[in-house]
Amino acid sequence: MDPHTAVAQYVASQHGDMTTVISGTAHHGKFCDNILPIIDPSGDISSLSVKDLISQASKVTIRPHMNTFLQSMVQKNVLHKDVVSADYNEIVDIVVNFAKKL
Numbered sequence: 001m002d003p004h005t006a007v008a009q010y011v012a013s014q015h016g017d018m019t020t021v022i023s024g025t026a027h028h029g030k031f032c033d034n035i036l037p038i039i040d041p042s043g044d045i046s047s048l049s050v051k052d053l054i055s056q057a058s059k060v061t062i063r064p065h066m067n068t069f070l071q072s073m074v075q076k077n078v079l080h081k082d083v084v085s086a087d088y089n090e091i092v093d094i095v096v097n098f099a100k101k102l
Helices: 003-013 028-039 050-060 068-073 088-100
Strands: none
Touching (some): 050 068
C-alpha cells in the first residue's frame, strides 16, 4: 500500500464502524519507469533520461494530461546528483551535511 492510501485508510479507521471505499491512485507521469514497460513491453527504457521518460509517457495517453509541473521540471537544471543507498544512517548524514551548508 502506498503512503497516501495508508493515510486514507488510517483516517477512515478513526471514524468508527462504517462502510468506506478507498481508492489509491497516482498520476502515471510520476512512475514512468514502472508504467512504460507494462504498456509497451518491447520498448527498452533503461537508457532514457527523466526528460525522455516524461515525453514518452505523455504520448502514451491523453487522459489524464501529463502534469504541467512534471513537464516543466525536466526543463530545469539538475541541482542535486547524489545517489544515496536505502541506509538510514547514510541518509541522515547526507541531509545533515546538506542542511549545514544552508
